[in-house]
Structure formats: structure tokens, C-alpha cells
Amino acid sequence: MSVADDRLQAMLQRIPYARFLGVRAELAGDEMTMILPFGQHIIGNPVLPAIHGGVLGAFMEMTALAQLSIKDGGERQPRVIDVSVEYLRSGRPLTTYARADIKKVGRRIANVHVEAWQEQRAQPIAALRAHFLIGGGTP
């Protein structure tokens, strides 16, 4: 395991909400895939059943944060300024994956895009665009 991988796993282990959701991460070089195993506790609509839309948003936001921490060493947790979530397909009772693409890291702001999918990467179930404040301070 690389130093970056150790750091990433340690970061996720430290966050109670990440543990509650059951989020895991796999790192191949600098390419990270976040994994959200399906469980009863993340169901939003029990009739379909479907994963709660908020959970998908939260999962993608966490993916963006984790990707940023790999890039800058994760010394300070970036603070989210805004997110825009697009829901493309319903989250079925399956494992969900997500990958983040850091579009820009400036002095104060990072722009990150995330996509989440289940069985096929080419058929994303949701997407997120977010801005983060990096390097400490308040928005």
C-alpha cells in the first residue's frame, strides 16, 4: 500500500458519517474509485427500492473531498461552498461507484466534478459539480 492509500483509508476511517454509510475507497496510482455498498440503511424509497438521493449526493461530495485530499496531502479538510447534483437514473439496490475529476485547484478554490454509476460506467446514475474552499479559513 502506498502512503497516499494509507492516508486515504485513515481519513475515511476517522469520519463517522463515512463509516455509517459504509463507504470504501480503492486507489490505483492517483486514480481513486469510491465504493458505496448497498444496504437497507441507505434506502430512500422502499417501494422501488431506491437509494436516497441525498445519500448519492453525500457520497459524491465525499468522493470529491477524498480526491482533493489525495492531491494536497489531506492536511486540512477543504470546505464545501456549493454543490449541484444532477440525478440521471434511480439508484438501484446495487453497489454504487464514483470517481472525481479535479477541474481546477487555485489558491483558494477547487472545482471538482464527480460521476456515480452502478453496473455500467457509461450509464451514470448521478453527477455532482462542486466548489471547495481550500487552505483553511471560512467562506
Next chain:
Amino acid sequence: MSDRSDIMANMAQGMSQGSPHAREMGFELVSMDGGAAVMMAPYKEIMVGDPDTGVIAGGVVTTLLDHCCGSAVHLAMSEFKVIATLDLRIDYMRAATPHKPIYARAECYKVTRSVAFVRAVAYDESPDDPVAAAQAAFMLDSSAGKPFIGGGKPSGGDKTEGGR
């Protein structure tokens, strides 16, 4: 309160209790005034996103806002329809105060045949000092998770494709 709003209120309440995730998080519908839904999330250790400060994860606020917006849509409709979030935009103004419950107040200000538009704020002390603000759109009569079966026009372009 009229019979209809009683029914819709029961349904909005049922939405939190009927949703396993909302139940885990302890979301509770606390009021419905003038068509707006107010929902509360108690502070829970499982919600913490920053273990150093005890501040809850942004994702919890996202989920509360999404859920509350959905309830507001149900309150605004004259009959029950399956709904699905189309998009959700959130501005995070400040961290929620640790160890305090957080509230969301959502208002569905426009319902068309296919889409409902909602705005919401999340706050701990007062809606005038928000933690976050949201703007969301919901598809009505969504065929989410089910194959689309005729019965009028498709409820929204790509949303009905791909095994939904």
C-alpha cells in the same frame, strides 16, 4: 386544516417514517405552515463529518434538504404522485453548530404537469441565519426504477430511459 391537507400531511409524515434512511437519520416533519414543510434532524454521532470539531457532514445537510424538498412537493400537490429529484443545488454558508439539531424549511413555489420547483434553507437557530440554501427540481409521476408504461406523455426526456 382541510381533509386534503390532512391526507397530504400524513403522507409527508409517512414519507420520513417510510424511508429507511430518513428513519436512521431521525428526520422528523415538525410543521407545515402555508405549504412549506419544516423538517428536523437531531444531532447524531453517525452524522459527524469532521471528527476534530464534531461538525456534521455536508452530505447530511444535503440529504435533509433533499428529503424536506420532496415533502414540500407532496404537500403542494392535490393528489399523490411518485416524484424523483431531477437536480439539487446547494450553497453552504456556514458549518452547522455541533450538538444541535438542524432544521430544513422547504417551499414548493411552482408545480407544473411534469415538474415541481422548490427552494429551501437549512438552519439551526433561525432561518435568517442559514447553514445552507437549496434550489431543487423534481419530476412528477416519475417512472424511476420501473419500466415506463405508456399512459400519457413520457414524464421527462432521458429520465425515462435506460431501464428506469
